[in-house]
Amino acid sequence: MSATDPATIGIDVGGTSVRAALVDAGGRLRGPLTDVPRAGDLIGQLRTIRAELDGSTGSVAGIAVPGSIDPRSGRIGSAPTAPALVGLGEDDLDSSHLCNDANAALLAEWRHGAAAxxxxxxxxxxxxxxGGGVIVDGSLLVGARGLGGELGHLVLDPAGPVxxxxxxxxxxxFASGTAIARWYAERTGNQRSTAEVARAARAGDAAAAQAFAVAGGWLGVGAAGLANIFNPEMIVVGGGVAAAWDLVEAAFGQAVRVHTMPMIRDGLQVRVGELGRAAGVIGAAAAARHGTTP
Structure with a gap:
């Protein structure tokens, strides 16, 4: 680790695990990406992970959390899957920079990946x-209470599932891995994980393939509506479902073509994220190092 280019600690709090690594200024991992199950004492676990990565270097750290960061107070305003973090600020987590996990993934792809x-x-x-995020004219959309970019809660059917x-x-x-597994179970009676449904689809299971196609279509409808609002140059698709892009690409692309305004659709690029499981870690480090603007 160069003294003139100290690495930044990136930590990504997921629903069931915590990922972390040292990240250099170019978004490259300096060492392994650790991925450990979340502990009962999540706050203590985050402090321990930071300390283990920090050593004696005094590295800056960023933590991506599954919730919102109130821009007025700098504190975590909501975190449904990590309620122990609600109300905490940077000073409560050893001066670690806090950011939303989906925003962190987008920042990573924007600075160092598919959307560079x-x-x-x-x-x-x-x-x-x-999850989702939006960058408009080179700045991350944050919103009045840190909830800008909650794209997963775009309403597609007011009479749809709760x-x-x-x-x-x-x-x-309609478009998450959870939705894919649910759709498959409702039609076949078989409870399978999303990864298992993907394997079944590639092995010729028609219902499994249709589950991904339906989800891909809905994701494309949502993407088209958002494109009509924000007029982006690019849509980046990431997360676990992106690992099954071969199963959703056709339906996603068709929905985007049909539902996006022609003037917005012309020149619009769709890319799969390049950073995979490390995106949240790299983005948390980038937010700590650079903030959310160039």
Missing amino acids: GVQNVIGLFSGTGV CGCGGNGCLEQ
Whole structure:
């Protein structure tokens, strides 16, 4: 580790695990990406991970959290899957910079991945739910209470399934990995994980392939609506569902072509994220090092 280019610590708090690594100024990992199950004492676990990576270097750290950061107070305003973090600020976590996990993934792709050099980008990250972020004219959309870019809660069907946010018919109820597994189970009676459904689809299971196609279509409808609002140059798709891009690409692309305004659709690029499981870690480090603007 060069004294003139100290690495930044990136930590990504997921629903069931915590990933972390040292990241250099170019977004490259300096050492392994650790991925450990979340502990009961999550706050203590985060402090321990930071200390283990920090050593005696005094590295700056960024933590991506599954919730919102109130821009007025700098504190975590909501975190449904990590309630122990609600109300905490940077000083409570050893002066670590805090950011939303989907925003961190988008920042990583924007600075160091698929969207490098692009000034207007939508990020859609589909996994257990659907997270998202928006960069407009080179700045991350934050919103009045840090909830800008909650793209997974775009309502597609007011009479649709109940969402964890309390609403009905949100995008993530149709286009997430959870939705894929649910769709498959409802039609076949077989309870399978999203990864198992993907393997079945590639092995010729028609219902499994249709589950991904349906989700891809809904994700494309949501992406088209968002493109019509924000007029991006690029849409980046990431998360676990992106690992099955071969199963969703056709339906996603068709929906984007049909539902995006022609003037916005012309020149619009769709890219799969390049940074995979490390995106949140790299983005957390980037936010700590650079903030959310160039």
